[in-house]
Amino acid sequence: MIPEKIIQFLDRANVGHAGTRDRNLVPHGHSVCGWTVAVDGRTLTVLLPAGASGHLVESFEDNGQIAVTIEEYPEHETYQFKGRYVRHRPAVPADAEITERIRERFVRGVLPIAGEGAEPVLRAFVQPPALAFEVEVREIFVQTPGPGAGARLVVGEV
Amino acid sequence: MDTRLPAAIRPVLDNGIPAAMVTCSADGIPNATVISQVYFVDDTHVALSFQFFSKTMRNVRENPRAHVTVHDIQGLARWILELEFERSETEGPIFDAMDMQIEAIASATGMSGIFKLRASDIYRVVSVEKQSHRLHA
Numbered sequence: 001m002i003p004e005k006i007i008q009f010l011d012r013a014n015v016g017h018a019g020t021r022d023r024n025l026v027p028h029g030h031s032v033c034g035w036t037v038a039v040d041g042r043t044l045t046v047l048l049p050a051g052a053s054g055h056l057v058e059s060f061e062d063n064g065q066i067a068v069t070i071e072e073y074p075e076h077e078t079y080q081f082k083g084r085y086v087r088h089r090p091a092v093p094a095d096a097e098i099t100e101r102i103r104e105r106f107v108r109g110v111l112p113i114a115g116e117g118a119e120p121v122l123r124a125f126v127q128p129p130a131l132a133f134e135v136e137v138r139e140i141f142v143q144t145p146g147p148g149a150g151a152r153l154v155v156g157e158v
Numbered sequence: 159m160d161t162r163l164p165a166a167i168r169p170v171l172d173n174g175i176p177a178a179m180v181t182c183s184a185d186g187i188p189n190a191t192v193i194s195q196v197y198f199v200d201d202t203h204v205a206l207s208f209q210f211f212s213k214t215m216r217n218v219r220e221n222p223r224a225h226v227t228v229h230d231i232q233g234l235a236r237w238i239l240e241l242e243f244e245r246s247e248t249e250g251p252i253f254d255a256m257d258m259q260i261e262a263i264a265s266a267t268g269m270s271g272i273f274k275l276r277a278s279d280i281y282r283v284v285s286v287e288k289q290s291h292r293l294h295a
Contacts, residue, residue, distance in 0.1 A: 017227065019180030019190035027180040027188055029225040031236065051289050069178070069190040074267055078192060118232075124293045125231050141213075143191060146272050150212055 001041040002137060003154065006079060010035060012072055014106040014126075018046060019067040020059040028055040033126050034099040035070060044068065044081055044135045047095050049127030056133070060085040066135050069143060073109055078143035079153070083135040091129035099129050161283045162201045167237055170230040171196050171204070174263050179206065180225040181217035189213050194263050194273060196228055196239070197256050199280060204241065205252050207260055208277040215279075218243035224281060235290045241281035253278045 016032030034047030046068055048056070060066075064085040071078040103126035110122055140154040176192045183189070191214050195207040206226070208215055218224055222243035229236050247253050257275045264273035 017178035017190050019188040021182040021186060021188045025182050025186060025221050026223050027182040027225045029178055029180040029190070029227050031227065063186060065186060065188055067188045067190040069192060071192060076269065080190060082187065120293050121231050121234060124234055124291060127291055145209070145269060
């Protein structure tokens with residue numbers, strides 16, 4: 001199971017990015033606009049905006065390897081989730097609600113740094129979801145900057 | 159022919175917003191990290207700040223390809239860089255300039271004493287693409 005501490009973190013985090021790789025071991029990055037933990041406590045559903053899914057499906061079909069890094073900015077608390085692709089689907093209205101909550105958290109967190117006039121562009125930074133995929137999380141790593149960065153928090157299948 | 163960085167990316171690299179980096183180990187496990195700085199070296203090279211993540215360091219020495227996303231929040235865009243690792247520097251003008259910028263970023267974000275540059279990793283630019291997005295209605 002994904003630890004409760006991490007589930008609480010996911011409920012306050014506001015920035016995400018995913019990584020895959022193709023059959024030639026070339027890495028590909030994908031902007032992330034939402035995430036949620038399934039009721040089984042092991043599966044992470046990750047949302048991507050339009051334009052962020054290049055090479056994604058062919059990489060999943062080739063090898064299924066996925067890494068997702070999620071951060072609470074500007075506090076810099078960050079964790080990386082590694083696992084296996086389970087399935088993907090087009091985004092649905094419920095996904096857009098998840099993204100909207102993350103967008104609100106991002107704007108609330110960054111606006112004091114960026115200034116009031118920046119609100120429209122901060123909102124646009126978190127784009128609406130177009131695609132959702134599920135990951136069976138197997139490992140979680142600390143990536144918060146500092147001496148503990150890189151430590152494995154959960155070993156093997158969660 | 160070498161891929162050249164457009165002039166329009168220069169201010170984006172200097173905006174102090176963290177970038178996202180993906181690498182892959184020789185046994186095929188991707189790794190996604192946040193990096194503090196993408197430094198313009200010349201028209202065909204950038205340097206990435208190596209601060210904490212030994213996995214990224216190991217990966218690019220096993221498999222030199224890397225994927226970096228640089229965010230231009232004000233410009234409503236993200237820049238996608240495909241890179242290939244060439245070498246690492248722990249002294250010299252690139253390292254010194256990056257070290258000074260890291261100190262400034264750390265100071266501005268309350269991370270003084272935590273952000274510390276260990277090396278400047280130099281990458282050749284394989285491709286560069288700008289992806290624009292729109293304001294929400």
